[in-house]
Amino acid sequence: MKLFAHRGVMAHHPENTMTAFRAALDAQSDGIEADVHMTKDGKLVLIHDETIDRTTDGHGQVATMGLSDLRRVNAGVKFEVEEKIPTLEELLELCRGTSLRLNLEVKTDIERYPGIEERLIDVIVNQRLPVEQVVFSSFNHTTLNRLNQLAPEFECAVLLAQPLYDLAAYCEKIGATAVHPHVRTLTDDEILQLHQVGLVVRPYTVKTVPDLERFRRLGVDAVFVNDIEWAKAYSTP
Template sequence: MSCQISLSRPIRQFTGILAITILTGAPNASANTLDRQLTALQDFQVVAHRGASGHAPEHTLPAFQMAYDMGADYLELDIQMTADGELVVLHDETLNRTTDAEGPLQDYTLAELQELDAGSWFNTTNPSRAQSRFAGTQVPTLDQVIDRFGTQTRYYIETKSAERDPTLEAELMEALEGRGLIEAGAVTIQSFSQESLRKVQAINPNVPLVQLVWYYPENEDSEELTEWTGVTPGPEAITDADFQEVRDYAVAIGTNMTYQGEPVIDEAFVTQAQDNDLLVHVYTVNGIPMMEQLLGWGVDGMFTNFPDRLIRLTQ
């Protein structure tokens, strides 16, 4: 499943949670699994954003199946909880955009949610890629995705709206551990919430964590950028110490490349993060020219709605 490209920089040696485990000398099978997963992450990663969501309705089994068949390294998915505490795969907090219902997800039970049509909207929005089989597609549960793709597939999971569901991390980790995905080295956890990532780390330190950041100008007329949650300063002001604070718990930083069509990071940002032992995964990149630019900068992975395009460039 791995798409590899030759990178000019030397392979970095991961520190942090992996080094702590190694130094203790504990014969921990999970730590060995983490070691293997971190080694695998040294290769360039094609992350299928919400599945192959440029070709099929996002966060549905058809989209994930397409990404899997294309050979994406990771299936990327957002996890939220229903009114009755079930883990489902959906990005928005409301159902308005991607189903035939309206209102907050948290107001619906799983049974109610899975009666909805989560596919027809794609056919309306993307007539050139519409398929009749998308109509009536369900919002899947996490279990349904795992049932389909198993423990040999790797999952890049975001704890979505974690502040709304304080038990989300515990429920998610229980599900992943129970299905053997942590032991298989099949999961990376991402979040914009530093608190959420630290919760995951406290539950099980043998999971690679990715700190998501979103850079944008705080004011319309401002040239200075800010980060959405304040986890780092803007790229023009970020220091090695800022990156090291992230590296204390995460192995990678996931950043936007642009805001309203304008770049928010540059090659120096990528290099500085990597010099501080952080992988750099960039979202969400769909155009080939930008893919080629980022590959030239030596990023470690990209989120894309069109994994087939990126795979062709990296083979």
């Protein structure tokens, strides 16, 4: 069972920052999960929310701000350190030449960001990151379908907070080959059924030892965790 660092090692560093991502690399995580938004000048930035209010010392919506505006705020304020909101290019540069899988959650479920799918593909291709190193996920499954139509060579994963009827057929329809369910969304039998039809399963966000043990027993492909070292300590058989 592989371990993906959720927003980097956010248990000990400001989430979605280069320090958190470097900590995931240093901890030898199998993958990194990051959240992608688009600025008003078309730049792809890594931050969880549609606004910068919760995670920085600034205020405003990402969609109405340029990259230069976002670079002036401190994304490390909750940890009393100085951090910048990173661009996607910076994370791609960190991951290039490593074995890390990069899960990019495209945050179009509230703010649609017209053209973000094309921009994502362009940036990744221009940065020359291997296709097999990238996974796209989103709660907006229309975005996943668009990404699949634009570049079917990339893996797409359905993010789920609630159960969905005939999930395997649904994934086939939109072009997804993986499912990223909340830890309580799917039963054991449902997870096993998804594996039987060849779908990859990576639950989020695992924070307890019983959940780690459950998913290891079920043989899921990976889990998302906030603390890689903690997960490693309790994931060793």
